Structure formats: structure tokens, C-alpha cells
Amino acid sequence: MPHMATLLDKxxxxxxxxxxxxxxxxxxxxxxxxxxxxxHADAPAIATTSAGIAWSLGHGDGDRLTRDQALDAITRITAxxxxxxxxxxxxxxxxxxxxxxxxxxxxxxxxxxxxxLEDTLRPVAEQAERIAAARRAADETxxxxxxxxxxxxxxxxxxxxxxxxxxxLARARAYAAAGADGIxxxxxxxxxxxxxLVDSQPLPVNVLAGPGAPPVSELAGAGIARISAGSSxxxxxxxxxxxxAHELLEKGTTTELEGGFDYATLNALLLAEPAG
Numbered sequence: 001m002p003h004m005a006t007l008l009d010k011x012x013x014x015x016x017x018x019x020x021x022x023x024x025x026x027x028x029x030x031x032x033x034x035x036x037x038x039x040h041a042d043a044p045a046i047a048t049t050s051a052g053i054a055w056s057l058g059h060g061d062g063d064r065l066t067r068d069q070a071l072d073a074i075t076r077i078t079a080x081x082x083x084x085x086x087x088x089x090x091x092x093x094x095x096x097x098x099x100x101x102x103x104x105x106x107x108x109x110x111x112x113x114x115x116x117l118e119d120t121l122r123p124v125a126e127q128a129e130r131i132a133a134a135r136r137a138a139d140e141t142x143x144x145x146x147x148x149x150x151x152x153x154x155x156x157x158x159x160x161x162x163x164x165x166x167x168x169l170a171r172a173r174a175y176a177a178a179g180a181d182g183i184x185x186x187x188x189x190x191x192x193x194x195x196x197l198v199d200s201q202p203l204p205v206n207v208l209a210g211p212g213a214p215p216v217s218e219l220a221g222a223g224i225a226r227i228s229a230g231s232s233x234x235x236x237x238x239x240x241x242x243x244x245a246h247e248l249l250e251k252g253t254t255t256e257l258e259g260g261f262d263y264a265t266l267n268a269l270l271l272a273e274p275a276g
Contacts, residue, residue: 008101011144014045014084018146018182018204018225021093024171025209025216026086026228031056034233036269039081042075046081048074050088050116053235061231067093071106073209078111082274086114097133104137114146115186121152126172128178148206148226149180154187166194172201188212191222198223208212208232 017024024044029035030052038046047081051061053073059065074087089106092100100117107115117134121128131149138145153168184206185197194217197205198205204225210232219227244256 007108007111007113007143011146014086014113015144015146016179017044020198020204020223020225021220023220023224023227027231027233028052028231029077029089030234031073032080033266035077035085036080038270039083039274042081045084045086045114046077047086047114047116048077048088049229049231050090051231055234055238063090063093065090065093065128066101067106071103071110074107074110074112074241080270080274083260084114084272085112086116086148087112088116090116090118090193091120092117092130092134097129097244099272100130101133101137104134105141106127106139108141108143108145113143114148116148116150118150118153119171119175124174127171127176131175131178131180146181147179148182148184149175149203150186151175152183153185161193168197172197172203176201176266177202182206184226184228186230188214190214191218192223192230194219195217195222 002069026045026047027038028049028210029038030049035046048156050065050070053070054061054065057065057069057073062153070089070093074085078085084206089103089107093103094100104115106158115134117131134145134147151168151171153164153171156164156167168185175183180203182204183201186208189207192233194205194207205223206226207213207219208226208230211228218226240256244254247256248251
């Protein structure tokens with residue numbers, strides 16, 4: 001277990017970053033080097049992308065990792081950065097609330113101070129039990145883990161915004177009562193869509209940045225408290241691999257690689273101690 005005072009400090013700092021209208025912006029990382037690069041860009045915290053982690057380990061996304069694989073990845077990331085780390089733990093790598101609690105204890109032992117926990121639109125009462133189990137497990141350690149409850153209403157039919165809002169609000173209120181600290185909704189949502197969500201339930205709201213999404217300033221104006229990149233940076237990185245591979249194999253040139261890290265700079269970044 002990491003030093004509890006340090007973990008407590010990081011947890012309190014991370015919690016304090018969630019300010020509606022002045023959102024914490026998180027370019028998600030998926031391995032130690034991407035985390036170090038993001039931290040070096042002066043990110044106030046590191047959020048992991050479970051999709052990116054799964055891809056980097058040779059798996060598809062969608063609860064394909066084992067708990068141990070996920071915790072190992074989190075441990076490698078927390079070891080190379082000094083800023084708070086929040087971990088995307090998908091459905092909790094467990095079939096029941098007790099298993100979710102076990103995962104949460106592992107997350108804290110790995111040095112992270114926040115989680116994303118997705119509901120996959122399971123019955124609200126069931127997901128509330130899983131969130132409550134995560135809350136109890138964290139509270140028993142004395143660390144105020146930030147539980148970001150992902151609400152998967154992006155899976156509802158896209159043409160009924162009223163149904164989307166009603167279901168999202170119902171779940172947000174239930175999850176808040178169960179001990180969640182924030183909610184996370186997916187999709188390219190504009191300020192008009194998210195403002196009622198911000199105004200009609202008690203938790204800080206997290207949305208995605210990325211292609212098709214409004215800029216941070218617009219989302220901040222709507223009262224968003226957290227903006228993350230999700231898997232989009234990992235997707236872009238792997239798209240560069242694809243473009244560069246095709247160019248080299250088909251044309252024999254390497255223009256796609258222009259603007260990349262040079263060896264010495266990237267290597268020095270990994271050789272240096274994490275900035276305090």
C-alpha cells in the first residue's frame with residue numbers, strides 16, 4: 001500500500017479539482033510513458049483509459065482485462081508520476097458488489113485515488129449497490145476515493161433527448177445517494193444538452209473532449225466540472241502507427257513521422273525523476 005498520508009493528500013487534491021465552470025482537464029493515458037508525457041505537459045492529474053490499456057496489452061476493450069492486469073497497469077502509471085491518478089476500472093472487474101469492493105482496495109493499493117465505474121445500463125438498484133460497496137471499501141481505508149459514476153445512457157436511442165435526460169438524472173440521483181462523487185456521460189454533448197444535467201442533480205459532471213465535441217471553454221460555461229479525452233488520444237496514437245506503416249511500406253517515405261519525439265528527449269523524460 002502506498003504511504004497513506006501521500007495517498008490522502010493526492011485524494012484530497014484530486015477531489016478539489018472538480019469545480020463546476022472551472023473544469024479539471026484530463027488527457028487520458030494508457031501506459032507509463034503516455035502518463036509521463038501527459039504529466040510533463042503540466043496536467044494536474046492523470047486519468048487512465050481502460051480501452052487504451054486493453055489495446056496496449058493486446059486485448060479488445062469491453063471488460064476483457066483481468067483485475068490483476070488492470071491493477072498492474074495502474075501500478076506502473078502511479079509509479080512514474082507524482083500527480084493524482086484516477087483509474088478507469090470499467091465495470092469493476094467483478095460480478096458482484098463484494099468483488100467491486102475488492103477491486104477498489106486494489107486500486108488504492110496501486111496508488112490511484114479515483115475510479116470510473118460504468119453502469120452498462122444495468123438496473124439502477126444493482127449499480128447503486130456496486131457504488132455503495134466501492135464507497136465503503138474506500139472509506140474503510142480512510143482515503144476519500146473519487147468515484148466517478150459513468151452513466152451509459154449514450155446507448156439509448158439518440159433521437160429522444162428527453163428520455164436521455166430523464167434516465168440520466170434518475171441514475172445520477174440514485175448514484176449520488178449511494179456515495180458517488182461525480183457522474184460521467186459519453187457522447188459529443190453541447191452546452192445546451194449538458195446544462196440541464198448540471199443544474200438538475202447534485203454531482204459534478206464529466207464529459208468527453210475529442211473530435212466532434214465542443215471546446216473546453218464552451219463546456220466550462222455550461223458548468224461542467226471535468227473534461228477527459230477518453231480513448232481518443234490512444235486512438236490517434238495508433239492511427240499514426242497505421243499511417244506511418246502504410247507510408248513506409250507503400251511509398252518508402254517517412255513524412256508521417258515528422259514532429260515526433262526525438263529519441264534523446266523522450267528517453268530523458270523517462271530517466272528523470274517525476275516532478276514533485
